[in-house]
Amino acid sequence: MKIVVVGAGAIGSLFGGLLTKNNEVVLLGRKTHVEQIKKHGLRITGKTDTVVHPEAVSNVDEVNEKPDLLMITVKSYDTKEAAEDARQVIGEETVVLSLQNGLDNISKIASVLGKDRVVAGTTTEASLFLEPGKIEHTGKGVTVIGELDGSITERVKHIIKSFNDVGFNTIVTNDIMKELWKKAIINACINPLTAIFDVKNGQILKHEMLHEIMKKVCHEGVKVAKSIGIKIEEDEMVEKTVTVIKDTAENYSSMVQSLRKKRRTEIDSINGYLVKMGRKHGVNTPVNELLIKMVKIREEMIR
Template identity: 35%
Template sequence: MKIAVAGAGAVGGYLGAFLKKAGHDVTFLARGKHLEAMKKSGLKVIENGEPMTVDGDFTDDLTAFLDAELILFCVKSTDTKETAERISELGNDHAVILTLQNGVDNEEVLSDIFGQERILSAAAYISSHIQEPGVIHVDGVTKLVIGALHESLVSFRDNVAELFNEANIETLTRDSIMEAKWKKLLWNATFNPLAALSTATVGEILDNKELRETAENICREVLLIANKNGIPLKEKMFTITFKNAELARGHKPSMLQDRLNGKKMEIESLSGYFVKKGRQLGVETPAIQAIYSNLLYIDS
């Protein structure tokens, strides 16, 4: 399949490399030093200590996306609208867009720009980061859960899942993809903003009485909002979220990594979204609101 990766960073570069290795025609969109390094020496992925390097079309020119059949949409949510609008202006009306981003708001933006019937979405259980320009470091076990926003895309969804499985990326499909995305978001909304603000790792949050209490309060607020918003997340998701956190004690959530690297943080998708939803739905969000306002201040 002809695949283009919009944002060949930690997630897009990693997945694109495996698809390229499996024999697909992959174009990688990147910029700056990361792009320069890939153009010079290829894209290196080190997964659990195992290195591999792939060649490919590395570019900052979006016209390379003109004949893509599948676009892996992997920019940070702060870049979603601008990147999507630029892709849309190309006039490639047949490509399907698969968002692998955290949060549940990117789907709304992408649907507005491309139409729901062209959007697949995935909950991406991946722990990766750009170790240095041209090099992506991946830890642990990767899993994707993919779904279609529109039923006309279900058979394409299945093809895409097969394509990832054949490329050794474990991939499941779900009919209720937004429920799967909310389940992952529950974890991200609980730990990413709090870690970014406090600079604590997941384990440090769990071990600190006050931070843990704040994380629990955030998790409860997100659960309430999900249910009021028609996403039936059961009470046991609270326990599961903290159990999963125990398995990721050493992890610095991506939002903390962004702060430490001086990059834009996904504050709106992982925090502000709930403040706004809470207001719409009549759910109080004091814990989220406090973290959100602090992050906005830091960001400014």
């Protein structure tokens, strides 16, 4: 396949990098990262240890061929701009896949590039951007991909095969929106609390009050999901969130990492989207609203 990755940061470089094994990959990323990849290749350490040599460009005008697959892997607040950039790259047959966290990426991409070409995905692969030209594959996970209408199409099967062929454990789903909501609720529970207190994920279970707040965030998230027809069970979500916290107890969430780097967080696309949908469908979300305010205060404080 010909693949273009828009947003060659941590996760985009991991997928794009390893997909070079069987595919023609172009990474579209920031200049310093691109320069290092051009000079030395992309160095991947951690769960995978390799150097790969994808084509790398820092300007969308340098992408010459229409890809079969275009992956969008920017942070959710950059999605609209990334989709605008992608507009000039895609051909009639190009499929666009998002592997991002957050609940508003698909609608943003579809509004710019058209819903029919969009396929959604979510991944628990984990990657860290170490420095330009170098990333660390910090955790192996599962990638789930599905059509927005739930059908199991040839194009989705093809993407899944290509991902599995290079070592990403990838499966199809007939309910990708439910998968995105489940991931978003887990993120909504873990990310803001760890970001506000600047702690590792495991601390949430060590403090009774944080554990209680986490359960309340989960309760609100499940109620909002149900209000828009996504059937998620609260007990199951709390249990899943606790499992993720235990499995990642020693990790700092992406929101902690963003604040430490003095960067914006994805709060608007995670808890923010829950609140927005709650308002629209008559579900109160006071705990999420408070957490958003506190994360925004932290964002302001670090500027």
